[in-house]
Amino acid sequence: MAEAGTGVGKSFAYLLPAIHYALAQKEKSTDKPVVISTATITLQQQLYEKDIPLVASAIDNSSKSSSKIKAVLMKGRANYICLRRLYETLSEPPIFDFDYEELKQVALWAETTKTGERSEYLGKISDSLWSSICSESDLCLGNHCHFRFAPQDKKNSPVSAQGKCFVLAVRREANNAHVIVVNHHLLFADLAARYQGAGYESAVILPPFSRLIIDEAHTIENAATSFFSGNFSRPGIFRQLGRLYSRRRANRHGLLVKLCAILPKNDDILDSISDAVDKVRSSIDELDDSAQELCTGSGALKNGSDNIFRLSPSVDESFLKRSFFPCLKTLRKNILNLANIIRGITENMDEEKSSDPVVWETKAITRRLENTAVTCDNFCKYKKHENDVMWIEKVRSSKNADKSYCVFTKTPLDMAPILKDSVFSPNKTVVCVSATLAVNNDFSYWASRCGIALLEKRSVISGCFPSPFPYSNAVLLAAPKDAPLPDESGYQNFINKAVPALAAAAGGSALILFTSYQSLNLAVTAARTELEPLSIRCLKQGDDDRTRLLQNFLSDESSCLFATDSFWEGVDAPGDTLRLVIICRLPFRTPGDPVIEARCEALEKAGGNPFMELSLPQAVMKFKQGFGRLMRRSADKGVVAVLDGRLIKKNYGQLFLHSLPETRVNFTDLSNILKDMENFLY
Numbered sequence: 001m002a003e004a005g006t007g008v009g010k011s012f013a014y015l016l017p018a019i020h021y022a023l024a025q026k027e028k029s030t031d032k033p034v035v036i037s038t039a040t041i042t043l044q045q046q047l048y049e050k051d052i053p054l055v056a057s058a059i060d061n062s063s064k065s066s067s068k069i070k071a072v073l074m075k076g077r078a079n080y081i082c083l084r085r086l087y088e089t090l091s092e093p094p095i096f097d098f099d100y101e102e103l104k105q106v107a108l109w110a111e112t113t114k115t116g117e118r119s120e121y122l123g124k125i126s127d128s129l130w131s132s133i134c135s136e137s138d139l140c141l142g143n144h145c146h147f148r149f150a151p152q153d154k155k156n157s158p159v160s161a162q163g164k165c166f167v168l169a170v171r172r173e174a175n176n177a178h179v180i181v182v183n184h185h186l187l188f189a190d191l192a193a194r195y196q197g198a199g200y201e202s203a204v205i206l207p208p209f210s211r212l213i214i215d216e217a218h219t220i221e222n223a224a225t226s227f228f229s230g231n232f233s234r235p236g237i238f239r240q241l242g243r244l245y246s247r248r249r250a251n252r253h254g255l256l257v258k259l260c261a262i263l264p265k266n267d268d269i270l271d272s273i274s275d276a277v278d279k280v281r282s283s284i285d286e287l288d289d290s291a292q293e294l295c296t297g298s299g300a301l302k303n304g305s306d307n308i309f310r311l312s313p314s315v316d317e318s319f320l321k322r323s324f325f326p327c328l329k330t331l332r333k334n335i336l337n338l339a340n341i342i343r344g345i346t347e348n349m350d351e352e353k354s355s356d357p358v359v360w361e362t363k364a365i366t367r368r369l370e371n372t373a374v375t376c377d378n379f380c381k382y383k384k385h386e387n388d389v390m391w392i393e394k395v396r397s398s399k400n401a402d403k404s405y406c407v408f409t410k411t412p413l414d415m416a417p418i419l420k421d422s423v424f425s426p427n428k429t430v431v432c433v434s435a436t437l438a439v440n441n442d443f444s445y446w447a448s449r450c451g452i453a454l455l456e457k458r459s460v461i462s463g464c465f466p467s468p469f470p471y472s473n474a475v476l477l478a479a480p481k482d483a484p485l486p487d488e489s490g491y492q493n494f495i496n497k498a499v500p501a502l503a504a505a506a507g508g509s510a511l512i513l514f515t516s517y518q519s520l521n522l523a524v525t526a527a528r529t530e531l532e533p534l535s536i537r538c539l540k541q542g543d544d545d546r547t548r549l550l551q552n553f554l555s556d557e558s559s560c561l562f563a564t565d566s567f568w569e570g571v572d573a574p575g576d577t578l579r580l581v582i583i584c585r586l587p588f589r590t591p592g593d594p595v596i597e598a599r600c601e602a603l604e605k606a607g608g609n610p611f612m613e614l615s616l617p618q619a620v621m622k623f624k625q626g627f628g629r630l631m632r633r634s635a636d637k638g639v640v641a642v643l644d645g646r647l648i649k650k651n652y653g654q655l656f657l658h659s660l661p662e663t664r665v666n667f668t669d670l671s672n673i674l675k676d677m678e679n680f681l682y
Contacts, residue, residue, distance in 0.1 A: 001217075001447065001460070003437040005467025005661065006628055010433045011047060014213050015055040019069050021211065022178035023059070035180050035209045037187040039216035039223065040570055041075065041119075047215075048073040048181050072170065072177040074206070076186045080166040081106075081116045082135040083147040084357065089132050102129055116166030131239075135167050137189075138364040141357050175207050182206065184214075184223035188422075192227065195422035210428040217432035218621055220423075221449045224415050225595065231409040232372040234288045235397075238281065240365050244342075245277045255365070258358045259345060269345065276338040280369075283334045287327040291406035294324060295394035307394040310594040311382040312601070325380050332376040335369050342366050375410055387413050391594035411595050413602060420451030424458070436624040438464055440658045445617035467631070471661040474637045475630060476680045480670040483645040486585055492522055495584055495643055498670055499523050500530035502641050505674050506580035506681060508536040508558035509638075513568055513626050515585045517542075523584070524562045536560060541567065553577070569625040574632040579639065579681060581630045586644045586656065587622035588615055616652055620659050627660055639677050 004010035018034045025032065038044050048071060056069040090107055106129070109121055118130060142148070148165050174180050182190075190205035198204045214220060245254040256273050294309040311320075343366070346359055382390045389411045397403040412418060424430055437446050443462050447453040452460060480498065484491040503510045508531070514520040520540070528538045539553055541563040550571065553561045557576050561567070568587065571578075589596045600610035630638045640663075647653040648667050666676050 001437055001443050001452065001462040002431070002433045002465060003435065003443075003463075004433060004465040005435055005469070006631055007467045007469045007634060008465050010435075010465075011051045011215070012055060014215075014431055014433060015047075015051060016059070018179060018211070018213060019052070019055055019059055022069060026178060032209050032211070033174070033177050033180050033207060034211045034213065035182060035187070035206060036213045036215065037182050037184050039184050039219040041183060042570065043215060044073055044075070044181050044183055052179060052181075069179060070177050071179040071181060072173045073181045074170055074174055074186060075117065075183065076189065077135040077137060077140075077167045077205075079118050080135045080170075081110055081113075081118070081133055082139075082167075083110065083116075083165070084141065084145055085135075085139070086110055086133045087147075088357075099126070099129070102126065103133075106133070115170075138367060139361055140167075141360045144357065144360060171203075171205075175203065177207075180206060180209075184216075184220060185227060187212075187214075188224055188227040191422045194426070195418075200426050210426075212423070212427050212429065213431045214423075214433070216434055217450075218434040218436050218446065218625075220419065220432075221415050224419055225411060228415070228418060229409055229411040230371065230375055231407050232375060233407045234284050234405045237284050237369070237372065240368055241277050241280060244362065244365055245273055247274060255358055255362045256342070256345075259362055262349070262356060262358070269341075272341055273338075276334070276341055279334040280331070280338055283327065283331040287324075287331050288406050290323045290327045291392050291408070292394055292404065294319070295392055295406060308391060308592055308594055309393075310389065310391040310597065311379065312598065313383065328376045328380050332373040335373040335376075339366050339370050339373075375408065378410055379408065385410075389413055389595050389598040393594075413595075413598055416449060416451040416454055418451070420454045424451055424455055435628055436621045438659075439617045439620045440655055445613075446621075467661060469631050469634050469636075469661075471631065471663045473664075475661075475663040476639045476666060476677065477642070477660070477663040478639060478666045478673045478677065479642045479645075479647045480673055481645070481648060481667055482669045483643050485645045485649065492519060495519065495523050496526035498641075498643055499582060499584070500527040501670070501674060502580060502582055502639075502677070503527065503531055503536060503560050504534055505677050506639065508556075508560055509576055509578055510560040510580040510582060511553075511567070511571065511573070511578055511629055512560060512562045512582040513584065513587075513629075514562070514564045515587050515590070517564060519584065520562050520564055527560070527562070531560065538562060568622060569628075571629050572632050573629070574636060578630060578632075579637070581626065581638070581640045583623070583626050583640065583642045584644070586619055586642075586646055587626065588619045616655065620656055623656050624659055637681070639680065641673070641677075 002010065002013075004013065014036075018036070022034050036047060038047065052069070052071045056071075060068070086107060089103060102123075102125070105123060106121065106125060109123075110116070113120055118125060118134070145165065148168060186205065193204045194200050200210075201208050243255060245252070245256045247253075252270065252274075257270065260270055260273075291309070295307050342362060346363060349359065378385055378388070379390050382388075389409075391409050391411070393407050393409070394404050395407060397405060432450075432452075437443060439445050441464050444453070447460075482494075483498070484494055499512055503512070512523070512527075514523070524538055524540045531538055535558060537556055537559040539549055539559055539561045541549065541561075543549070544552070546566065549561065550573075553559050554573055554577050591597065596614070600614060603610045603613055627640055630636065630640055647656055664680070666673050668676075
């Protein structure tokens with residue numbers, strides 16, 4: 001475990017030994033590669049395109065060996081187009097919820113693309129279209145896919161120029177690589193399959209490996225939590241049902257219609273399928289209505305924040321037993337009934353027909369629906385699932401803001417045992433690096449959350465390596481002592497006043513970080529009135545996609561960017577593009593987060609202190625990430641202003657301060673800070 005501040009060069013620190021090791025293994029004819037995992041595609045590309053070639057070149061120039069390092073960048077398979085799904089979608093009538101002309105443009109691109117990656121497409125692909133044509137593991141036909149090996153005849157395929165599987169192509173490259181660069185989601189997809197029985201000595205998603213480097217390791221608990229969670233929703237089930245069977249007037253479409261066409265014509269089967277699909281649709285509608293009532297109810301039926309309901313021992317079960325549980329059971333029964341009808345068709349086919357792609361995909365979608373039925377049963381028996389968190393969230397439809405639906409989620413309560421058994425125990429070497437792993441130079445919190453603290457008879461080496469940047473001269477840390485506490489009246493008004501005053505003093509070039517959209521929206525409205533007459537543009541998260549928003553911010557030195565959670569890390573704005581970071585509130589997780597709430601309850605039940613053992617160290621690590629946005633190069637200079645009075649008025653504020661590098665400080669009134677800030681910057 002290594003915490004390395006900005007500018008230490010942690011990428012070079014792990015790449016040098018990794019590449020040396022990989023080359024030595026090559027000389028010994030040992031095939032296992034070194035795997036490097038990152039949290040973001042941006043860092044993946046930086047490693048692959050810039051850092052690895054530079055280090056490999058330096059090693060090659062300094063040694064007598066002429067061995068060349070082979071590195072491969074792998075993304076999750078959903079980033080790649082599936083030519084079979086594209087071809088089949090093109091052959092369908094335009095009944096989907098995307099533009100058919102858009103689909104045809106993507107098909108033209110598919111004829112010439114070398115990688116098949118979504119990011120390579122110059123236009124914009126809607127999520128609904130991409131979800132219908134991207135590669136998905138459970139929909140992959142494997143050796144039965146006619147796009148898997150040889151190029152296709154131009155007469156038979158609209159994508160004849162390629163006629164190959166892009167996922168298979170990158171996996172073949174990875175089989176011969178010395179270093180494979182992946183992201184955390186892909187890593188956990190591979191490790192989960194191995195952990196669940198695929199083993200560690202054969203290729204799964206990745207080739208077999210035993211040396212692993214995890215960069216941005218502070219994110220792995222959240223990444224693993226997301227990966228090992230399961231969910232379903234009404235739109236998701238409708239999409240699966242629509243792929244199986246749909247009817248418009250007298251016309252029937254879908255995989256089951258094609259499936260029945262393979263068999264001797266039997267309208268009775270299609271009629272029974274139609275009836276079964278309608279019952280599933282009706283039951284998910286009824287369940288969604290019941291769940292929305294839970295998420296917006298009052299008293300014991302409402303748990304945590306608005307629009308979120310968690311099943312817990314403290315919940316009043318009267319409504320659950322009267323409406324919610326019966327709806328879950330009905331949906332489960334209707335899904336299993338549909339699955340039985342489909343299984344009755346597919347299991348009676350001869351071997352030749354059963355290898356048809358239509359049969360394969362039908363079975364895959366049926367398994368997805370059956371997994372939903374299992375989750376329904378888990379929700380009904382939530383008291384027996386003490387190691388899981390069951391929760392429901394009401395979300396707005398992306399197509400119609402007036403409509404909403406519920407997402408039903410099952411999440412592991414504690415990731416530490418899973419991470420220990422899937423990541424750390426099986427591998428010979430695991431290197432974990434980040435700019436934020438320790439709290440006050442102590443790794444205990446992170447080691448306990450990710451499973452390292454559970455390891456026995458394994459050597460664990462740790463170290464903190466401070467940034468070489470001149471923080472003591474180049475950064476002013478300011479916290480106004482006249483700021484109200486967040487739970488006091490007048491706090492938001494203070495934010496609305498302080499943010500534009502600080503941004504004006506800096507001439508823009510400000511990143512303003514919030515922990516809630518409500519506070520952000522109020523602050524940006526007030527700031528625009530003050531700053532736009534000064535030709536300081538206010539950019540707001542949500543007004544554009546993240547990449548374009550950052551590009552606009554970086555290209556306009558006088559602009560301010562108002563943002564929340566995802567911008568607390570991963571923002572690299574060197575020089576005068578960023579002179580001021582404002583942290584409006586210490587980043588404690590909101591009380592309404594159902595997973596955090598459940599983990600706090602579990603800690604308290606075990607005799608622990610949820611605030612000191614979970615909430616506080618989690619907030620300190622997030623705070624360090626936000627602070628770290630300012631200094632990206634040794635020549636950078638600027639101000640970090642914290643508008644949360646708890647930093648200097650609460651005892652635990654010292655833990656936040658002690659986790660930062662030494663800087664200049666000003667903990668006086670806002671008016672004095674503004675004067676000191678101008679003198680410091682100019």
